Amino acid sequence: MKTVIPSISLIYCTFVTGICSEFSVTAYSKRLGRDVRSTQKLRGLRQCVRDCVDRGQCKAVNYDRESLQCQLLGDSITDLSQLMDDDSFNFIDVSTQSTGFPACTITCTYGVCVKISPGNEYCSVPACPMTYRYSTALNFCYTKVEVSKNFTDAYSYCKTIGCRLAVPSTMEHILFLREEFNAGYLDNDYRIGGQWDTEEGKWMWINGKTVFDDINLSLSDFEEIESSSGELIWSKEDDLSQIDTGHGKKFLCEKLAFCGEFSVTAYNKRLGRDVRSMLKLRGLRQCVRDCVDRGQCKAVNYDRESLQCQLLGDSTTDLSQLVDDEKFNFIHIASQGTMFWLKL
Structure with a gap:
């Protein structure tokens, strides 16, 4: 007999719109023990689910709460008896996330449409298929x-x-x-x-x-x-x-990100002023996204060793103003020709 999946929701918000979206943890303290296509290190739960959505053949994730590792799965299940007990993990079936990814009014040729709010929709296109190789730090x-x-x-x-x-x-x-x-x-x-x-x-x-x-x-x-x-x-x-x-x-x-490619303005450099916020355990791509999602963020310092993201209220195109620091990359947001979230 199949076990009924409980409806347990987690909520996340975008800072620009203030609109919240939900996704449901399918099973706590459980994981699927087969078809692990890729393991991403140092991910938050929200980023883990996003990474799965961004890859066309990912159907579910095992999220390790202790090590912050994200296992992207090429298979999923609705019968919870097939899951393994593991106190470290949560299991999320991405295909069942109807509340997090509501229906849109537009048609996406190469991806899935996501509705943020009425009149604010974008095409989420797989950034890196699961059959490809990927460097998080370099995007x-x-x-x-x-x-x-x-x-x-x-x-x-x-x-x-x-x-x-x-x-x-x-x-x-x-x-x-x-x-x-x-x-x-x-x-x-x-x-x-x-x-x-x-x-x-x-x-x-x-x-x-x-x-x-x-x-x-x-x-x-x-x-x-x-x-x-x-x-x-x-x-x-x-x-x-x-x-x-x-x-x-x-x-x-x-393969380039469909909704925009970004370039690092200066390697081994950082801007030493006007740090508005410090975000922990971020990939480089997520660091830039977090800045784009905040209206007054103009640049980021990204610490490659600790995976910390400094959101800056100021920026510069004069690289002589930057401080030498082998741990950091500096990215000037205004110089990025395209945006991550394509609003149609």
């Missing part, structure tokens, strides 16, 4: 394609799956890919979205930015890149290297 979501293609064909293929050729534009991205190689996920050299631009006379990313700007990446750090022609690859031997134009190569596709 970097990618997949490898184990078929060799030239630059043009690889570029087109990534576009057809809603991605772009990967742009690992900082040393932090390069080191993340190195960690992926060490973990056994990457096992080849892969084409990425950089090539020599004869008109500009420099290496350029496909997003129009310079590859080696001596801020994020320096050419002197990559000895294998010498000639002024060709295309860039991520190399398991040299991190970044080059190949001749026209050669086929396996490649990496990067």
Whole structure:
């Protein structure tokens, strides 16, 4: 006989609108012991549920209240007898959350519509599918394609799956890919979205930015890149290297957040004034979202070690005003070309 799921609701609010949404914990002190697709570290319960909603094939979560770990599940159940007893966990079946994600009046081609309030709706599109690899700190979501293609064909293929050729534009991205190689996920050299631009006379990313700007990446750090022609690859031997134009190569596709990509204004820097609020245990993406959700927040200092988020009432575009601090990234909100929540 199946156990009836109790209706136990948790409430969270957005600070801009003051509107509250609910979601229900399906079972306390229980977890589903199968089909764990991904484990996210240092998450609050609300962020855990959000992460599941943001990934198209996630159906439920196990939330570890003690370690603040979030297990994203590819399966779910309505029969609670299938759950395992575990005092550390709560289990949430995302598909049953009708109150948290009410019906909308708009149609979303690539995602699920979420109603915040009357006349205020947005499309929540999976930010990083569960079959992709994801770095929370970098907000970097990618997949490898184990078929060799030239630059043009690889570029087109990534576009057809809603991605772009990967742009690992900082040393932090390069080191993340190195960690992926060490973990056994990457096992080849892969084409990425950089090539020599004869008109500009420099290496350029496909997003129009310079590859080696001596801020994020320096050419002197990559000895294998010498000639002024060709295309860039991520190399398991040299991190970044080059190949001749026209050669086929396996490649990496990067999926950008549908409702906007943000860029870090300055790495290893922070603004030393006007800290309005300090939020604990935040990912970088959530830190920026929290700032966007607050009307008078103009920038954030993000502490990568403690995962603390400083919301700032002031900002600057003059980087000389920033304080050197290896733990922090600084993000100027007004310079972000697009917003996270697309209001239609």
